[in-house]
Amino acid sequence: MKKINIENKEAKFLTRIADTSLILGQRNAELCSNGPFLEEDIAISNISLDLFGRAEEIYNIISKIEGGTHEADDYVFFRNEREFFNIKLVEQPNEDFAWTMARQFMHDVYAEFLYTQLLESKNDEIKGLAQKALKEIEYSLLHSRDWLYRLGLGTEESNARLQEAFDHLFKFVEEIFAFDDLDKEYLPNCGELQSQWNKEVNRVLSEINIERKEYEALSMRDYRDGFHSEHIGHLLSIMQYLPRAYPEAKW
Amino acid sequence: MEPHGKIWKLLGEIPDPEIPAINLVELGVVRKIEGEESNLEITITPTYTGCPAKQLFNDLIKEKLEENGYKNFSITSTLYPAWTTDWLSEETKQKLMDEGISPPVAGDRVITCPHCGSTDTKMVSRFGTTPCQSFHTCNSCSEPFNYFKCH
Numbered sequence: 001m002k003k004i005n006i007e008n009k010e011a012k013f014l015t016r017i018a019d020t021s022l023i024l025g026q027r028n029a030e031l032c033s034n035g036p037f038l039e040e041d042i043a044i045s046n047i048s049l050d051l052f053g054r055a056e057e058i059y060n061i062i063s064k065i066e067g068g069t070h071e072a073d074d075y076v077f078f079r080n081e082r083e084f085f086n087i088k089l090v091e092q093p094n095e096d097f098a099w100t101m102a103r104q105f106m107h108d109v110y111a112e113f114l115y116t117q118l119l120e121s122k123n124d125e126i127k128g129l130a131q132k133a134l135k136e137i138e139y140s141l142l143h144s145r146d147w148l149y150r151l152g153l154g155t156e157e158s159n160a161r162l163q164e165a166f167d168h169l170f171k172f173v174e175e176i177f178a179f180d181d182l183d184k185e186y187l188p189n190c191g192e193l194q195s196q197w198n199k200e201v202n203r204v205l206s207e208i209n210i211e212r213k214e215y216e217a218l219s220m221r222d223y224r225d226g227f228h229s230e231h232i233g234h235l236l237s238i239m240q241y242l243p244r245a246y247p248e249a250k251w
Numbered sequence: 252m253e254p255h256g257k258i259w260k261l262l263g264e265i266p267d268p269e270i271p272a273i274n275l276v277e278l279g280v281v282r283k284i285e286g287e288e289s290n291l292e293i294t295i296t297p298t299y300t301g302c303p304a305k306q307l308f309n310d311l312i313k314e315k316l317e318e319n320g321y322k323n324f325s326i327t328s329t330l331y332p333a334w335t336t337d338w339l340s341e342e343t344k345q346k347l348m349d350e351g352i353s354p355p356v357a358g359d360r361v362i363t364c365p366h367c368g369s370t371d372t373k374m375v376s377r378f379g380t381t382p383c384q385s386f387h388t389c390n391s392c393s394e395p396f397n398y399f400k401c402h
Contacts, residue, residue: 039386043378046301050382053301057330128331132300135402143377 004070004079010123011065013186015075016085016224017114018058022076023232024090024107025051026239028100036097043143047104050136054129061125077243081233082226089172091232095165098151098158102165105144106201110176111137113196117187145204152208163210170215172229175222182224255284258291261319265311268304269381272350279338280308282329291316291324296334299382299402336402352384353398364389365396374398 006012028048035041059072090107094100115137118130151162177194184190205212221227243249262284263276275281275295283294293312297305309326316324336355339347344354351365353372361370369391379386384397 039376039378042376042380046378046382049301049303050299051301053297053299053305053382057297057300060328061330124331125329128329128333129300131333132330132402136300139377139400 004074004083006062006066008065009182010186011062012085013182014058014062014065014126016087017118018055018062018075019084019086020090020107021051021058021111022055023084023086023235024103025049025055026235027090027092027094027103030094031100044100047140047143050140054133054136057129061123061129064125073243077240081228081236084228084232084236085223085226086232087172087176087223088220088227088229089169089176091229091235092169092172093231095168096161098161098165099168101144101147101151102162102169104140105148105204106169106173108137108141108144109197109200110193112141113193114187117189117193120188121186148204148210149208152205152210159209162208166205166210167213167215170212171218173215174217175220175224178222180222180224255291258284258288258293258316261315262293262312265315268307268311269302269383270347270350270352272346272352273343275308275311277340277343277346279334281312286324288321289323291321293324293326295326295328296330296332297328298334301382304381334402336399347399351396353387353396355399355401357401359398359401362387362398364392364394366394367392372396 006015025048028044028051031041032045032048033041035044055076056072059075062075063069063071087110089103092099092103112134115130115134118126119134121127121130148162151158153159177190177197179187179190187193202212220229259276259281262281263274265275267273267275267278267280278298280295280298281293282296284291285294286292295308295312297308299305309328312326339355347354348363348365353362353365356362362372362374363370364372367389369389371390372387373390374385375388375395376386379397383399383402385400386395387398388395
């Protein structure tokens with residue numbers, strides 16, 4: 001098995017963003033042909049395509065920075081759990097449709113403000129990607145936010161299930177904003193990212209009768225060091241099975 | 252004649268894999284053609300990041316050039332400046348309309364039915380058959396149609 005090291009600082013930073021997009025794409029892809037109804041199935045699959053496409057473009061940039069030692073597919077299929085650097089939020093399972101949409105909404109708000117800061121990148125390829133991705137993120141946000149209003153203001157049951165989803169997912173928010181030196185080097189304003197996220201999420205929750213409780217911080221270590229919740233291994237085993245079992249397979 | 256006019260024309264013969272009514276030049280995928288004929292440098296840009304057809308752009312261009320006797324060329328993909336539907340000409344938009352796909356309109360506001368021309372239409376699904384399209388129906392003629400989203 002080839003060992004994949006990512007050496008360059010910028011490439012390391014970008015891996016966090018690419019992995020977050022990839023893992024959420026894979027989570028959404030689980031619902032392809034399993035969506036609650038046809039249009040929603042198509043919507044989730046399309047959002048998944050956007051996330052995969054975005055991840056691929058970033059892995060291509062990483063590959064270029066790293067001197068072409070590995071290709072996009074190598075980063076996706078031949079790294080192990082501890083070598084992935086996605087935020088834990090996006091690896092949480094599709095326990096319920098409310099989980100899927102709450103997770104998507106929390107991610108989309110984060111992505112919107114994150115990619116807005118990437119518009120100022122000194123790397124033109126990143127800048128171009130951010131311009132393109134922002135249109136897709138805003139579109140996805142329209143969709144996920146819409147669902148929150150429908151579920152939050154729907155029936156007693158839909159509200160309760162959405163509340164349950166948020167109660168679980170909020171435990172994975174704290175680490176997102178525990179920025180390190182690498183984040184601070186490549187994002188012009190980390191503090192603003194956190195305050196913008198809180199403001200928008202709190203605004204929507206207050207309008208849909210969902211409570212943001214005091215959540216006890218989990219004793220899990222940071223995603224930036226390759227730590228995950230228990231779900232990542234299962235996700236990777238499905239995503240990586242084929243190219244690992246048949247390394248020469250072409251499609 | 253514009254330098255590389257012949258090559259532009261050649262690449263203009265390659266239909267988009269998802270929407271064959273328009274070609275890769277009209278779509279704005281081919282950004283630059285530089286270098287000598289014996290050593291062409293072609294720069295392309297992806298449309299939607301999640302478009303499965305983007306994987307084919309490279310192969311189709313390569314195939315076309317090889318068919319026409321070009322041996323030495325490079326194809327580089329760049330993300331900047333980011334591709335936008337603003338690059339579609341009025342003529343290209345009309346081609347889409349003729350094909351039954353309502354072309355992009357700034358702000359996705361007034362969407363015209365490609366079948367009867369009515370602007371009394373409604374969105375059925377924000378996501379359609381490809382990442383670049385949403386699904387609509389016309390209130391005047393009751394026909395369904397795809398809309399090429401603004402990007």
